[in-house]
Amino acid sequence: MQADIVFTGGTVRTGAAEGPVLDALAVTGGRISALGAQALAARGSGTAVVDLQGGALLPAFGDGHVHPVMGGLGLLGVPVRECTSVEGIVEAVRRWAEEHPEAEWITGDGFDAWLAPGGRFDARLLDAAVPDRPVVLRTMDHHTAWVNTEALRRAGFTAATADPDGGEIVRREGSTEPLGTLREFGAVLPVLGLVPQPSHQAHVDALRETAARFAAAGVTWVQDAWVEPHHADVWITAATSGPGLPVRADLGFFLGPEHWREQLPRLAAERERVEGAAPGLLTAHTVKFFADGVIESGTAALLEPYTDCPHSHGIANWTPAELAQAVTAVDALGFQPHIHALGDGGVRTALDAIEAVARANGPRDRRPVIAHAQLIDPADLPRFAALGVIANLQPLWAQPDRLMTDLILPRIGPERGTRQYQIAALLASGAHIAFGSDWPVTDHEPLRGIATAVTRQTPDGIPEGGWLPQERIDTATALAAYSTGCAYQAFEEKSWGVLRPGMRADLVHLAADPVETAPRDLAHLPVLGTWLAGRRTHGSGTPVPLSAGGL
Structure with a gap:
C-alpha cells in the first residue's frame, strides 16, 4: 500500500524497550504503517516525503502535569x-x-x-x-x-x-x-475570587496560544492538572471550533476538601459531556487533589518540622481520613486520582489514601498518580511500585538553582535535602515514571527537562558531576518518561508513545539524535517538526491542527 508520508534521511528512534534505530518510517491514515526498508518501499507518486536532514524522528512528547488554561491567562x-x-x-x-x-x-x-x-x-x-x-x-x-x-x-x-x-x-x-x-x-x-474574570473567548484564545507553544516543543498530549468548572467549556470550544487544537488533552477536575461529596455527580456528568463533545481529542478521566503546598513557602506537609521553623510541619489540605474517603469515592466512579504532594508527609498521606482505595474498591488497573513527590521518606519509596502509583515528576526542578539554594534547602536541612527528586531510585524500585513541566511554574519544553534529568545541573553546568548525581538517568530513559511514561499515565500505551506499525503517528523531528547529543546541549536542540496523528502541527509547511472527530 502506498504511504501518505515517508520520513527518511535521518535516524528513527522507535522508543521501544528493545531500542531499534532505523532509517525510515511510513505513515498511512494517521498511523505508522511501516519502518525501515518496508517504509522506503511504500513510497509512491502520491507520497509526501519528509527529509529528516540528518536529524532524528522520535515519539512525540507528552506532558503529564501542566496548566494550559491558567498559564495562558497568566500571559495577559x-x-x-x-x-x-x-x-x-x-x-x-x-x-x-x-x-x-x-x-x-x-x-x-x-x-x-x-x-x-x-x-x-x-x-x-x-x-x-x-x-x-x-x-x-x-x-x-x-x-x-x-x-x-x-x-x-x-x-x-x-x-x-x-x-x-x-x-x-x-x-x-x-x-x-x-x-x-x-x-x-x-x-x-x-x-x-474578587478579580474580574476574562471572557470565555479570552480563555479560548489563551488556551490556543498555549497549545501552539506545546506543539512547537514537540508535545502532542497534555494532562491539564487543574480544571475548574468553566474550563471544560473552554477546552470544548477550542477543540470543536475554528482551527481546533494541535494537542490532545486529558482534563483533571479539581476537587477540594470543602463540599467534595456534593461535587461528585457534577464530575461524572462533566466527564460524559467533555468526552462526548470531542471524542478522540479530549478525555476527562482524572480528578486532581492537593495533599499539601510547597516546601519553599513552608506549606508542604513534612513528617518532621521545618528546620527554620521548628514548630511547623507545613499545611495539610486534607485530613488523612478525609482524603482517603474522597479518593476512594472518585475511584469508585472510575476516575484516576492525581494527587499533588511535595513534602514527605504529603506523599505519605497520598500513598495511604491510595492504599485505602485498593482495600475498599478492590483490584483494578487504576494507575493513580502522585505529582511532584519532591521529598519521599525512605520507608515510602517502595510503596510507589507496590501500590501501582505513577510518580509524575518535574525533572527541570532537579537542579541547585536559587529556589533550591535560597529557599528550599534552608527550610529542610542537609539530610532531607539529599532525598529530593529521586528519579533513579524510583525507577530502580520498579515504579512507573512520567514527566511533566507544571507550566507555567517552569519551562514547558521537554528537552530542557530531559537535559536536567540527565545532568542534574543548572544551565551553567553547576555543580560539576551533577547535584545528587546518584539520581541522574540516561537520555533514553528521560525521553521515555516524556513519551511512553505519559502514554501509560493516559491509559494509551497501546496507541502512542513508541513508533511501531499500528500506533498513532504522533511524532517529533529533532535537529539531531538526542541520544548522541552531549547532555548539556539537549536543552538547545531545535524541534523542527511535530505531527499529531500524521498531521503537521509545527514546522515548515502549513500546520494542520486537528478538530474533534478528525482522528
Missing part, C-alpha cells in the same frame, strides 16, 4: 516572569498600570519566589507604584501571592483576621499586620 497581565529583582517587578507594575488605566485590577503571574528574602514580599512596595487599585501577583509556583494594601483591604484581611484554613497571611515582623504576602490557596483564592 503584567509581564513579571522575566523580572530579576523586586525593583524590576515594581517598575513593570507601575508601567503596566499607567498603560492600562481602564483595568480595575492589576494582575501578573510567574515571578521568582526567591527575589525577596525568605520569600516575604511587602505590600508597601507595590503601593508606591499603584496606591489606588488592587494589585495581585502570583509567584512561579502559584502557591504564593504578593498583593498591595488595596487588595488586602478589598479581601478584608486586617491585623485581626485569623489565618484561613489551608492558607497563611504572612505578618510583619513583631506585628499582626499583614505584610502583603499570602501563602496557599486558603489565603490566595479569596483575593483571586
Whole structure:
C-alpha cells in the first residue's frame, strides 16, 4: 500500500524497550504503517516525503502535569516572569498600570519566589507604584501571592483576621499586620475570587496560544492538572471550533476538601459531556487533589518540622481520613486520582489514601498518580511500585538553582535535602515514571527537562558531576518518561508513545539524535517538526491542527 508520508534521511528512534534505530518510517491514515526498508518501499507518486536532514524522528512528547488554561491567562497581565529583582517587578507594575488605566485590577503571574528574602514580599512596595487599585501577583509556583494594601483591604484581611484554613497571611515582623504576602490557596483564592474574570473567548484564545507553544516543543498530549468548572467549556470550544487544537488533552477536575461529596455527580456528568463533545481529542478521566503546598513557602506537609521553623510541619489540605474517603469515592466512579504532594508527609498521606482505595474498591488497573513527590521518606519509596502509583515528576526542578539554594534547602536541612527528586531510585524500585513541566511554574519544553534529568545541573553546568548525581538517568530513559511514561499515565500505551506499525503517528523531528547529543546541549536542540496523528502541527509547511472527530 502506498504511504501518505515517508520520513527518511535521518535516524528513527522507535522508543521501544528493545531500542531499534532505523532509517525510515511510513505513515498511512494517521498511523505508522511501516519502518525501515518496508517504509522506503511504500513510497509512491502520491507520497509526501519528509527529509529528516540528518536529524532524528522520535515519539512525540507528552506532558503529564501542566496548566494550559491558567498559564495562558497568566500571559495577559503584567509581564513579571522575566523580572530579576523586586525593583524590576515594581517598575513593570507601575508601567503596566499607567498603560492600562481602564483595568480595575492589576494582575501578573510567574515571578521568582526567591527575589525577596525568605520569600516575604511587602505590600508597601507595590503601593508606591499603584496606591489606588488592587494589585495581585502570583509567584512561579502559584502557591504564593504578593498583593498591595488595596487588595488586602478589598479581601478584608486586617491585623485581626485569623489565618484561613489551608492558607497563611504572612505578618510583619513583631506585628499582626499583614505584610502583603499570602501563602496557599486558603489565603490566595479569596483575593483571586474578587478579580474580574476574562471572557470565555479570552480563555479560548489563551488556551490556543498555549497549545501552539506545546506543539512547537514537540508535545502532542497534555494532562491539564487543574480544571475548574468553566474550563471544560473552554477546552470544548477550542477543540470543536475554528482551527481546533494541535494537542490532545486529558482534563483533571479539581476537587477540594470543602463540599467534595456534593461535587461528585457534577464530575461524572462533566466527564460524559467533555468526552462526548470531542471524542478522540479530549478525555476527562482524572480528578486532581492537593495533599499539601510547597516546601519553599513552608506549606508542604513534612513528617518532621521545618528546620527554620521548628514548630511547623507545613499545611495539610486534607485530613488523612478525609482524603482517603474522597479518593476512594472518585475511584469508585472510575476516575484516576492525581494527587499533588511535595513534602514527605504529603506523599505519605497520598500513598495511604491510595492504599485505602485498593482495600475498599478492590483490584483494578487504576494507575493513580502522585505529582511532584519532591521529598519521599525512605520507608515510602517502595510503596510507589507496590501500590501501582505513577510518580509524575518535574525533572527541570532537579537542579541547585536559587529556589533550591535560597529557599528550599534552608527550610529542610542537609539530610532531607539529599532525598529530593529521586528519579533513579524510583525507577530502580520498579515504579512507573512520567514527566511533566507544571507550566507555567517552569519551562514547558521537554528537552530542557530531559537535559536536567540527565545532568542534574543548572544551565551553567553547576555543580560539576551533577547535584545528587546518584539520581541522574540516561537520555533514553528521560525521553521515555516524556513519551511512553505519559502514554501509560493516559491509559494509551497501546496507541502512542513508541513508533511501531499500528500506533498513532504522533511524532517529533529533532535537529539531531538526542541520544548522541552531549547532555548539556539537549536543552538547545531545535524541534523542527511535530505531527499529531500524521498531521503537521509545527514546522515548515502549513500546520494542520486537528478538530474533534478528525482522528
